[in-house]
Amino acid sequence: MPHPEVPAPRAAVPEGDRIEILGGETAYWTYGPSDADVTVLAVHGFRGDHHGLASIVALLPEVRFIVPDLPGFGESTPLPGRRHDIDAYRSWLIEVHAAVAPAAVILGHSFGSIVASAAVAGGLPTSRLVLINPIGAPALEGPRGILTRLAVLYYRLGARLPRPAGEWILRQRAIVRGMSVAMAKTRRRDLRRYIHDQHDRYFSRFADRDVLREAFETSVGNDVRAFAPAIAQPTLLIVAERDDITPLAAQRRLQTLFPRAELVEIPEVGHLIHYETPGAAAAAISRFLAPSAAGTR
Template sequence: MTLPVDPDLRPVSVATADGSGAHYWVWGDPAATTTVVAVHGFRGDHHGLLPIVVGLDDARVVTPDLPGFGVSAAFDSGPHDVDAYAAWLTTFCRQLHRTGDRLVVVGHSFGSVIGAAAVAGGLCPDALVLMNPIAAPALAGPRAVLSTIALGYYRAGARLPESLGNALLTNPVIVRALSEVMAHTADPALRSWIHDQHRRYFSSFADRRVVVEAFEASVSHDIGEYAARISVPTLLIAGDRDDIVPVAAVQRLAGELTDSRLLVLADVGHLIHYERAEPAAAAINEFLARRLGGSTSGRP
C-alpha cells in the first residue's frame, strides 16, 4: 500500500476547538477550492484514511485525529460521546473552511455517525460521504450479541485497576484477533499490511476513559437517528461482506435520506478504506465532480 508521505510525519497544524487541541494534517493541493475533512473511525487515527486521501483529485484534504485518539488531546471535560464529537467537528470545519471554498465531510464507521450528527445539528457541507456507514443500532441488530460482548470487554477494561485495564484494552493478541475478524482480503501482503496498521495505531488513545466512552457512543447511535435532518448530497459506500452493518440496513438508510447515492463494493467488509481504497476514492471523485460541478479544484 502506497501512502502519500511518511506516515509518521508530524502534524502541520494544531487547531483548538471546544477546549481541546486537535492535531491535523493537510494533504493535496493547498490552492484547491474544495476542502475535504476526513474523519476516521473508532480506535483509529488519521493514518487509516490515508489510502483514501492519496486517491482524491484536486482537493485540499484535512485529516484530524479525533480528540482523545492518535496524538490529539482528550476533551477537557464531559464525555466523549456523539454530541461532543459532532460539536467538535462543526467547530473544526468552520475553523478550517476558507470563505468561498466548498466543504466536503468524509466519515468512516464511527466517523460516519459523527459526520451525520454534525450535519443534522447545523453543519452545512456541500456534500457528505459516509463509508461503512453505521446504518443500524449495533445493540439492537443482528450483531447485538457480539456488540454486547465487546461492550463488556471495554467496561471490564475501565473497571480493572489501571495497569490491568490498560493492558487488557491494548492487548496485542486481542488487537490481532479483531484485525483477523475484520479483514476479508485473501491477498496475504495486503492482509499483513492491515494487521500492521492495526498493531501500530489501534491502541493510540489518550486513556481508557476515552476509549470506553467512545465505544459506548459508537454502539448506541446510528445514522438513522439523523437522516431526516440531512439534506445535503450524500454518498454512501458500503461493503457487501460488512460484519458490523448489513447491506440491507444501508439500503434502508439510503431511502431515508433526501438526496443520496449508494455504492456497494463486492468482497469487502468493514475495512473499505484498506481493502478497496482505490475504487472508493474513485467513487468519491466522481460523486463530487457530478454533484459539485466540474473539477473538485474549482478549475475547468
C-alpha cells in the first residue's frame, strides 16, 4: 500500500546491495543521484527495516541516501558469534559507514538514534548527525512506561517458550497491530491504514527470536543521553509533541546535553514522524544539511 501523499522512492538496485560486515551480510539500498552534494547513511528503528524511512527519502530527492537493514532484520543476517548489544551495533555502523559511505551524514530514527549516537560518540567520522524521534530518556520511564514493561514480559515469554511457540508469539499479527494502533496519532483513516499496513508487512521480518530479544534489550537498556556529551558534531533533533516513548520535556533536556544541537518540534504527532509527518521532517533535514553541502561529499 503506498503512502497517501508520498510516492515510494526508487532504489538504484531494487533488490538492494550486499556487503559483509563483522562476519554477517548487511543488505542496503541506495537512493538519489550518485553525484549528490550530500550523502546520508540512515538507520531505521526497532523491528523495522529500510522501508520505514522511505517517505523521508522520497521527499529529499536531491540527497543520496544509503539505508541498510539492521543486523538480523529485513534482508540482513545476524552478526555471527556476537550478542546484538550496543557495542555490536556501534561497531557495525562504524564498519558500514567506512565501507559504503565514508563521508556520509548519519541519520537515526528511534532505536536507530541510539545506534547512530553510540557510533558517532565512539569515533565514527561524520560531519553532522540527524536524530528523528530520538530515545532521549529510559523507555521504562516514558508516558507509556507500563506498556514498555508489558513489552518486556512479552519478549521474555517469547524467549523462554519452546522455539516454535516463542517464534509464533513474537510474530503474532494481533500484537503488531496493537502496537501500531497505540503509536499512531493521526485521525486520517487513509494514513492509519498505511501505517498498519507497513507494520504488518515489515515488523516481523526478523531472523529469529534471539536477535529480536537482544535488540529489544539493547533498545530499552540504552538511550541517547549517555552519548550526547561526546558528540561534537552539529546535531539535529526532530522530536514529536505527543511521543509516547520520550516526552517533549525530556527531549528539550536532551538538547542541552549536546555541545551543538538544534531542536525541531513537530506538533500533533507521536513516535511515527517518519510515517505521519515526513514532510516536516524532510524540510527540517533539508535546512540543516544545506549549509554543509559542500563539505559532505
